[in-house]
Amino acid sequence: MSSNFLFELGTEELPPKSLLSLSEALAASVQQQLKALGLKFESFDSFASPRRLAFLVKQLDEHTPVSEVENFGPPAKVAFDKDGNATKAALAFCQRNGVSIDEVSVASDGKVEKLVCKVTKGGELSSELLPGIVESALAELPIAKRMRWGSSRTEFVRPVQWLVFMQDDQVLNCSLLGKTAGNTTRGHRFHSSGTIVIDDITNYKQILREQGKVIANYAERRRLIKQQVEAVANNLNGRAVIDDDLLNEVSALVEWPVALGGSFDKEFLSVPPEALISSMKEHQKYFHVVDNDGQLLPSFITVSNIESDDYSAIVNGNEKVIRPRLADAAFFFATDLKQSLENRRSKLKTVVFQAKLGSIFDKSERIKALASYIADKLGTDGSASVRAAELCKSDLVSAMVYEFPEMQGIAGYHYALNDGETKEVALAIDEHYLPKFAGDKLPSSRAGAIVALADRLDTITGIFGIGQHPTGSKDPFALRRASVSVLRLIVELELELDLADLVKFAASQFNDLSKIESVVEDVLSYVLERFKAWYEEAGIDAEVFLAVNEKQLSAPLDIHRRVLAVSEFAKGSDAEALAAANKRVANILSKLDKQPQGEINEALLTEAAEKQLWENMSALQAKLQALFMAKKYSEALAQLSTLRPFVDQFFEDVMVMADNEQLRQNRLNLLRLLRTSFLEVADISLLAVKR
Known part of the structure; x- marks a missing residue:
């Protein structure tokens, strides 16, 4: 048996920016609870308009599924006394399960003999469960601030005016948020007057449209x-x-x-x-x-x-x-337009960026110095970047931006052109705010990218420098977003930059920033940590990033190239064996009191397997070094993958820890060379290759 159910909550006008999220959250919670109870339904239609949240469930099971389960109680030896009478423990077990002592038996739970009874679960009426389900869903809605109305202590996002809760053509006997359920709704505030009777809940949408001038969906x-x-x-x-x-x-x-x-x-x-x-x-x-x-x-x-x-x-x-x-x-x-951006700069001295980090003027000076440094590192002409950095915050004290805050940067672009600045400078002033959000476009100009990078690095370094690290719930300076932007700017625009070097320079721009080395380490760790979520979204296993991160690198573009290379390598047929071999080598070397440092002595290569491994490794060395220098990591790993059969045979035939010290040291040197070759890209011993 199944029934149709209609729920509608009528309110004063709901917050327009929250309506969709409220409706989606309500529908998701109710459906999740129904499924958890095993209640099946044919369809679930959600409705939301300025004055209502509603849903219609069609062909919902009338009862929750019925099942018989075995409940175990206390051990049999404590359930009865020496005369065979039930103890308090046994009687309590019966009371909990709603059975008499005659309805229980003794059976093993796999470990010990216990009292056991069979009880029937389920069979609850969905019509009796739904009010509680909806009440729970309403209580969990993502409402930033609830309000009260009248003398009631009831709270919701807006005052509730009516409630519809029906099973087919019958009104459910329930109350929610201070209102008793009925079968009448209300239509358009201006095109409809009075109440509208819902005589067929399956036509709810049509009734509101035809009689109430409301498109409910x-x-x-x-x-x-x-x-x-x-x-x-x-x-x-x-x-x-x-x-x-x-x-x-x-x-x-x-x-x-x-x-x-x-x-x-x-x-x-x-x-x-x-x-x-x-x-x-x-x-x-x-x-x-x-x-x-x-x-x-x-x-x-x-x-x-x-x-x-x-x-x-x-x-x-x-x-x-x-x-x-x-x-x-x-x-x-x-x-x-009557005042240039240059002339506005002095007004920035009265605008505080952060109490301990000075004014916006001070920030613009730091951005200018950092932009010049970045341009030098990139080997590019930094004149446009420096000039844009100098003027990039001047429009913050303009009348336009004061009235329209979203015009910052855009206003600066137009004012710069009016002042006679070059198009490159004007564009960089506008683009230095990019990307503004996840997935937003990046600056199209090199100058814009440099100033954007300098601006964010100054903010992140300064805030970390004064000890105001973001927490799980608080990030007032949006450092997470700024960090992701730094990574996107460097990686997607292919900027060959060392982040540790840039942060160290940024930290040096603050007059009284102590413990610079610690700040650099903290900022570098925090920013690079954002890579984890980046690669997770890209479907790259966490172990791949950890394998690269083990090298403690600080150039984001180089890290990214290695991650892509290792991710591709991990998909290959040789990856599992080579990862296991590297782990084995790492374990062997880690147990040594002193790491092997010597050269390979070919005269001491006595086994065929070690000779073959050495011959193939030595043949690859020149090619590998060229690939590493060119940062062609995928090609380097592809070359190293060719060693797989020789590595397998080496571990099959050769005793590494031989009694002869010279043989042992020579073999350890061979393994060290193998390990070092792979470590040039990443520590692949950390890969958990899934097949």
């Missing part, structure tokens, strides 16, 4: 909005730029979406488009429109929550609202 509403926005943009002879975050937010703001196009004065297009887009997107939740070349058009698209016979009033109202906001952006831009 979030994904459906999102698709409709996207289609409407694209159609309106096409009518405006442009293309709508649909940002996922904005689309999600708008989908959470409306129940009955109607996309409308509006326009603004062309004169505003003289303002940096990013400022106009920010104003439209952040303040008004508008989608902007571009032409075929990607240039901003003087048009916008808003999504109304009202259906009307005449939308002109809505469009006119939105145009009136956006005009002063764009006028503000134009005013800020025009005002900022």
Whole structure:
């Protein structure tokens, strides 16, 4: 037997940026609990709109699965006294399991004879379990701050107004969050009045749409909005730029979406488009429109929550609202152009970066020095990098960035061009904030990459230098993100840089930073630790990174190349045997009081297997050294893999720890050479090769 269940929680308008996550968390928790109880269902449909969270479960099992299990109790020798009467332990066991003493028997649990009884588990009604399941799911929702309303002590993200909880056509007898379950819902705040009776829960979505003017399914509403926005943009002879975050937010703001196009004065297009887009997107939740070349058009698209016979009033109202906001952006831009970035630098002295690390001006000076150092290490002209580093923070004290913080860097780009700076310098000022988030693009210019790297290394080193290391729950300076950015900049842009060297120089820029060596070690360890998650996401086994990390290297690009090479090597047919052989050699050498240092004496190679191994190893040495110098690690490991049969035969036929000291030392020298050759790339003895 199975039934359909509908749950709907009606509230005041839910936070639009949280609606989707709340709905997904509710659905995931309920389904997880149902599956844990063994309750099967045909389908689970989730619904979310500005004033409701709901789900519909179709064909849910009426009962939890019934099963008979054996419960063991106390040992038989303590369950009965000498007269054969049940002891307190036996009676307690019976009471716990709801059986009489006559219903228990004695059996072995595999170790000792114990009391045992068979009990039936399961069979609970799903209709009785669901209220508790939903209550638990609601309590676990990711709500940053819960609120109370009225005189009630009930807490939720927003005040609860109604509750629907039904099994087929029957209302469940339950209460949640201060509301008693019923069979009535509410429709659109403006297009519907009064309550709507749900007479068929399988038609819940259609009832709300037809009687309440509410599109309850979030994904459906999102698709409709996207289609409407694209159609309106096409009518405006442009293309709508649909940002996922904005689309999600708008989908959470409306129940009955109607996309409308509006326009603004062309004169505003003289303002940096990013400022106009920010104003439209952040303040008004508008989608902007571009032409075929990607240039901003003087048009916008808003999504109304009202259906009307005449939308002109809505469009006119939105145009009136956006005009002063764009006028503000134009005013800020025009005002900022009157003062150069160079002249603004002095104002940075009053802006604190961190109390112990000085002002933003001080930071820009350190970035400039570090950018120059990095450029020298890369063997590139650092003039553009140094100039960009000098000016990269000046737009922070501009009116534009004060009003639109997301314009930092972008504003600096436009102001630099206005000041007569080169395009390379202007672009580096903009790009030094890249990447801004996981998966974001990297700087396209070498100068931008250098300043981006210098900025982050200065922050990480300074914060570590004053002892404010990030913890598992606190990372106020976003050092994890900064560290990943450092690795991405170096690896993906193929910058041949030594991180330890850069951090040491960065630390030297702070006047009173003590224990520089310790700071360098801590920063290096912390940044390189981010590689673990990087490779985990790439599907590379942790042992591969550990094998490379054992060499204690500090050049990220070199580390990355080795990891890729070892990862590829680990997939080969020879990897398991060679990894085991290296581990065996490492164990042998680790037990010696003194490590072998001598050369191989060919005259002492008495066994055929050791002669073959030496001949093949010596033949490879020149080629291997060339490959190591060229950092062609994959090719080097491929060459070393050819030794596999000779290594196997050596351990099969040769007694390493021979009684003759000269033979023993010569063989140990041979193993040391083998081990050293592999260690040039990584310690492959740490690989746990899976077959």
